[in-house]
């Protein structure tokens with residue numbers, strides 16, 4: 001019994017670091033830096049246009065489509081895309097391989113950065129992203145909790161049996177059995 005409990009605890013301890021291996025999603029800011037910053041700044045033109053206020057300037061469906069395939073839109077004759085392409089010296093914005101979720105957090109970051117700049121409030125609070133506070137249950141989580149739970153139940157049983165054995169021993173010593 002003791003050994004089994006020890007083994008369970010050992011497994012629980014061992015799997016603890018596995019939990020930390022579960023990748024946290026990158027923040028919008030980090031994604032922006034990684035994918036867009038080489039050509040875009042929020043408030044200044046670089047290779048591409050300043051992106052602050054993009055949520056007001058363009059329809060969000062248009063932005064998603066453009067980021068993933070700007071040239072296809074230029075070729076299809078989308079008036080805004082063609083105008084931008086001409087304005088930016090026919091530099092092709094490469095199709096971005098970000099997922100819809102990633103793009104959504106990039107756009108959130110741009111939007112928050114835009115409003116932060118526009119407001120005069122000297123005390124800026126970072127936007128709380130409640131969406132990141134909870135994360136879906138993963139296999140790792142189960143690998144951790146199941147042995148731990150079994151271990152704790154086992155421990156309770158062990159303590160219980162110790163009291164039973166103790167009572168038994170006492171009764172035997174006192175000659176009651």
Ligand code: HEC
Nearest residue numbers: 035036039047048049063067070084085088091092093096
């Ligand atoms: C290699 C440079 C480059 C990278 C990297 C890049 N862009 Fe662009 N982007 C451009 C250029 C150049 C334009 C102007 C349009 C054109 O030339 O086709 C543009 C235009 C845009 C526009 C339209 C702007 C407007 O005013 O309507 C959006 C939105 C945009 N980019 C978003 C992004 C996002 C989001 C990323 C990162 C995931 C990104 N871009 C990465 C070069 C780039």
